[in-house]
Amino acid sequence: MNKIYGWIVTGICVSIMACSGDDTSASPEESAALPETVTFSEHIAPIIYKNCTPCHRDQSAGPFSFTNYEEVRAKAKTIAKVTRSRFMPPWPADPTYVSFKDERVLTDYEISLIGKWVEQDCPIGDAQSIPATPVYPIGSQIGEPDIVIPFPDIDIAGNNTDHFFLVKVPYEMPEARYVKTVEFIPGNKKLAHHMNANLILFDPAKKKDVTKGKKVLATNLAESALLVQTEMDNFQDDGSVPGLQPLVCNYLPGVSPAIYPAGIGGFLMPAKGAFFINDYHFGPSAKDEIDSTSHFNIFFSDAPPKRPTYELLLGSLGVSPVVPALIIPANEVKTFTIDYQVQETMSLITVNPHMHLIGKTFTAFAITPKQDTIKLVHIPKWDFRWQYFYTYKQVVVIPAGSRIHVEATFDNTVNNVNNPNHPPQVIIDRAGRFDSMKSTNEMLQLILSYMPYQPGDEQLSLE
Numbered sequence: 001m002n003k004i005y006g007w008i009v010t011g012i013c014v015s016i017m018a019c020s021g022d023d024t025s026a027s028p029e030e031s032a033a034l035p036e037t038v039t040f041s042e043h044i045a046p047i048i049y050k051n052c053t054p055c056h057r058d059q060s061a062g063p064f065s066f067t068n069y070e071e072v073r074a075k076a077k078t079i080a081k082v083t084r085s086r087f088m089p090p091w092p093a094d095p096t097y098v099s100f101k102d103e104r105v106l107t108d109y110e111i112s113l114i115g116k117w118v119e120q121d122c123p124i125g126d127a128q129s130i131p132a133t134p135v136y137p138i139g140s141q142i143g144e145p146d147i148v149i150p151f152p153d154i155d156i157a158g159n160n161t162d163h164f165f166l167v168k169v170p171y172e173m174p175e176a177r178y179v180k181t182v183e184f185i186p187g188n189k190k191l192a193h194h195m196n197a198n199l200i201l202f203d204p205a206k207k208k209d210v211t212k213g214k215k216v217l218a219t220n221l222a223e224s225a226l227l228v229q230t231e232m233d234n235f236q237d238d239g240s241v242p243g244l245q246p247l248v249c250n251y252l253p254g255v256s257p258a259i260y261p262a263g264i265g266g267f268l269m270p271a272k273g274a275f276f277i278n279d280y281h282f283g284p285s286a287k288d289e290i291d292s293t294s295h296f297n298i299f300f301s302d303a304p305p306k307r308p309t310y311e312l313l314l315g316s317l318g319v320s321p322v323v324p325a326l327i328i329p330a331n332e333v334k335t336f337t338i339d340y341q342v343q344e345t346m347s348l349i350t351v352n353p354h355m356h357l358i359g360k361t362f363t364a365f366a367i368t369p370k371q372d373t374i375k376l377v378h379i380p381k382w383d384f385r386w387q388y389f390y391t392y393k394q395v396v397v398i399p400a401g402s403r404i405h406v407e408a409t410f411d412n413t414v415n416n417v418n419n420p421n422h423p424p425q426v427i428i429d430r431a432g433r434f435d436s437m438k439s440t441n442e443m444l445q446l447i448l449s450y451m452p453y454q455p456g457d458e459q460l461s462l463e
């Protein structure tokens with residue numbers, strides 16, 4: 001597998017994106033079916049409360065709140081614009097290619113409703129019948145955690161740039177426990193953008209003190225993986241490399257923690273160990289800030305997982321290479337591929353496409369030995385800010401002997417507003433350094449979460 005000093009490394013790197021998009025106006029018959037008068041109470045509030053309010057409220061990631069008529073009305077024109085361009089709600093995957101679990105995508109009809117409502121100057125309708133503003137759980141979206149593990153304080157400099165940190169979160173508990181799921185609660189909810197956690201599985205006989213070493217490192221200072229692991233004291237006392245449980249928790253604003261149906265997923269958490277966050281991304285801020293209350297909520301399970309899940313990483317640092325080698329010359333738009341031969345039949349649960357700033361499009365599908373095509377994911381307009389782990393509604397069975405094919409295009413020209421270099425410069429594969437946002441590097445990966453196939457998985461729902 002993709003080992004760097006024995007470890008899986010999947011730095012997810014994102015930054016700020018400009019608001020742009022194609023017009024996707026409603027078809028004539030959809031527009032024709034629109035109600036005479038579109039009102040907030042009857043038509044708009046349900047759309048906004050379901051698709052926007054999870055992020056656009058106090059203590060969440062959106063820049064302003066949409067929790068009542070006045071707040072929505074105040075931004076009505078912009079709302080019409082960003083929904084028509086499909087900039088909001090953020091969902092880069094093409095829902096007509098594959099429709100995923102918990103998908104947040106407006107229909108053309110809903111977009112037209114919003115447009116007509118704004119044209120009609122935002123009628124409120126019957127104020128008495130406005131649906132209640134959703135109430136969001138405080139502290140956890142799932143329930144009462146069995147234990148809570150706090151993060152170290154993280155200082156975020158107010159210099160209007162994105163910040164990326166490697167974080168070590170050590171813990172000790174009385175005994176090893178099986179874990180159902182790990183939920184992440186960011187401290188600074190406005191700035192926290194993503195967080196990807198792995199669990200270091202120290203051998204208790206070989207690691208005395210899990211709390212030693214640096215807890216927080218800015219990734220731009222972290223050129224060398226060896227240096228990072230040494231400074232954070234991530235090796236065992238005899239110098240050997242501990243095991244790693246990859247991707248135990250991934251966070252993006254507005255995304256609920258991954259909970260699969262009973263028996264699927266989960267892992268054994270040793271009595272003492274450390275989470276290794278690679279990485280934790282904060283958006284830009286004009287003033288100095290601190291994140292002091294980020295934490296994990298851990299939910300135990302009494303029994304070992306019936307169906308453990310595994311990660312397979314294709315592309316950069318993964319089991320099958322990017323072809324040709326990932327070198328994107330200045331002023332070129334260039335396409336690369338990855339091909340992977342499936343050894344044993346896989347029951348696929350989640351996919352995570354990964355590129356950096358100059359990604360443009362991403363498509364993955366499998367070709368079975370019978371030459372059938374299984375669509376996996378298509379991202380028509382890559383947006384490095386929203387790197388979801390997309391979970392299928394139902395397990396996708398990929399027969400042994402299939403070939404998984406990834407095709408991705410990068411735009412290293414001046415036409416790409418996200419190009420970090422002016423003028424464009426050659427950009428190469430990041431090749432395993434912990435320096436996630438260096439403007440000189442890119443990555444191309446597809447991360448698959450799967451279970452070894454069992455009969456009946458074809459019918460297994462993940463909802």
Ligand code: HEC
Nearest residue numbers: 017019051052055061062063078079082088089090253254
């Ligand atoms: C997953 C979280 C999330 C969801 C869901 C979401 N937003 Fe946002 N929204 C954001 C964030 C974060 C920003 C700031 C983006 C930026 O600065 O690039 C934003 C920005 C905006 C903006 C400002 C855009 C601009 O050009 O300045 C508008 C308007 C907006 N959202 C409307 C909506 C509407 C309407 C919906 C629902 C249809 C929605 N959002 C759903 C997170 C979300």
